[in-house]
Structure formats: structure tokens, C-alpha cells
Amino acid sequence: MRLDPIDIVPYDPAWETAYADERDRVTTALAGWLTGPVEHIGSTSVPGLPAKPIIDMLARVPKWDPALTWPLADALAAIGWVHAPEPTDDAQRKWSFCFPDARWRTHHLHVVGEDWNWRPLLAFRDHLRTHPADAAEYARIKTELAATDRHDRPAYRAGKAPFIESILTRLSAEGETRTIKLE
Numbered sequence: 001m002r003l004d005p006i007d008i009v010p011y012d013p014a015w016e017t018a019y020a021d022e023r024d025r026v027t028t029a030l031a032g033w034l035t036g037p038v039e040h041i042g043s044t045s046v047p048g049l050p051a052k053p054i055i056d057m058l059a060r061v062p063k064w065d066p067a068l069t070w071p072l073a074d075a076l077a078a079i080g081w082v083h084a085p086e087p088t089d090d091a092q093r094k095w096s097f098c099f100p101d102a103r104w105r106t107h108h109l110h111v112v113g114e115d116w117n118w119r120p121l122l123a124f125r126d127h128l129r130t131h132p133a134d135a136a137e138y139a140r141i142k143t144e145l146a147a148t149d150r151h152d153r154p155a156y157r158a159g160k161a162p163f164i165e166s167i168l169t170r171l172s173a174e175g176e177t178r179t180i181k182l183e
Contacts (some may be wrong), residue, residue, distance in 0.1 A: 005150040008050050008143045015044040019055045022099060022107050026059060029075045033061040033068070035114055041121045042108075043142070046128045050139045052146075055107045058121060064093035064113035072111060073097070081109065092116070120168050127167055138163060 019040040026038050042056030043049045061068065073083040076097050084102035089095060094112045098105035112118050128135040138160075145159040 006052060006146040006153065006156050007150065008139075008146045009053050010050050011046075011048050012044075012053065013047075015051075015053070015055060016040070018106065019044070019057065022055065022109075023057065025079045026057065026076070026081075026109060029079050029081075030059055030061075030072065030111075033072065033075075035060045035062055038109075039122060041110075041125055043128075043138075045125050046135055048132070049128060049135050050143060054105055057107060057109045058118060059109060059111045060114055060116075060118060061111060062113060063115050066090075069095060076109070081107075084108075123171050124164060124167055127171060134167060 023038045023040070027034065030038075039045075039058040040055065041058045042054075043051030044053070044055050061072075069083070072095060076083070081097045081099045082101055084096050084098040084105075086096045093116055094110055097109040097111065099107040099109070128138060141160060141163050142156075145156045148159075149155060
């Protein structure tokens with residue numbers, strides 16, 4: 001299966017509404033499992049930041065347990081989401097879901113256990129929201145990577161990683177987050 005291309009587009013204020021609409025539906029569908037709010041993460045959650053037009057979301061459950069895969073998948077399928085496992089999901093102890101489908105998704109939901117290293121995702125998001133120079137540099141890096149090969153997601157992710165880790169290391173040194181590495 002060939003995934004949608006990596007296209008970085010200008011920030012769209014409608015992304016916040018698109019997130020809120022699905023957040024409410026996902027919150028209702030997963031109400032029996034959630035341990036916190038469904039968060040808007042990734043570049044679409046940072047006002048003004050160019051991004052792939054895919055709303056990344058994070059939901060937390062008490063702990064990762066493979067036995068939860070199908071109950072979670074069934075609950076989300078009832079509202080139109082599809083289970084779209086990524087190659088690293090089991091190793092990273094998380095689940096991936098897409099809406100409306102995996103090939104041309106508008107939303108990507110990461111469901112993780114509280115024991116997963118999720119705090120850096122929020123710390124990075126919050127940092128970019130309050131540090132425009134870092135957000136601009138991140139936009140430059142992402143745009144450059146996407147221009148190199150629109151279909152090489154592993155290279156795109158790997159190319160962003162050093163910048164993300166440098167910000168998380170800085171935040172850790174400043175005492176703003178307990179963990180410095182994304183999983």
C-alpha cells in the first residue's frame with residue numbers, strides 16, 4: 001500500500017476545528033479506557049506552523065496490552081476510524097488508527113498506555129507554540145525533507161529527529177520535561 005505523499009502546506013486555522021470534532025467523537029468512543037484528554041499533537045497543533053495536513057492526536061489508556069487491540073479497534077471502527085498498525089507499533093507499545101482510511105487520512109490517532117513515553121510529545125508541541133524561531137526552523141527542516149522525497153516517510157522522520165531531540169534535550173536541561181527522547 002502506498003501512503004499519501006508528504007506535502008507540507010501552510011498552516012490552516014481549520015485544523016483546530018477538525019481536531020476538536022474528532023477529539024469529541026474519539027473521547028466518547030474510548031470513554032471507558034481513557035486516562036486523560038485526547039490531545040492535539042504534531043505540527044497541525046502549532047498555530048502558524050506549516051505541516052502535512054494530517055491531524056495527529058494522542059489518547060492514553062492505563063497500560064499497553066495486546067488484548068486491547070481489538071476492543072479499541074472495534075470502538076473506533078464504530079465511528080469510522082480504521083486500525084492502521086505501523087511497523088513499530090508493537091515494539092513501541094502503541095496502537096495507530098486513521099480516519100477516514102489509512103491511504104488518504106485526515107487524522108492519525110496514537111493510542112498509548114500511561115507507561116509509554118508520551119510527555120515529550122506535549123513538551124515539544126508546547127515549546128514550538130511559544131518559541132517562533134524554533135517553529136520556523138522546524139518548518140524549514142520539514143519542508144526541505146519533504147522536497148527531497150515525498151514518499152519516504154522513514155527518511156522524513158529520521159531527518160526531523162535530530163532537531164526534535166535537540167529541543168527535548170534543551171527542555172530537559174531546563175527542567176521542563178522528565179524525558180528527553182521520543183520513542
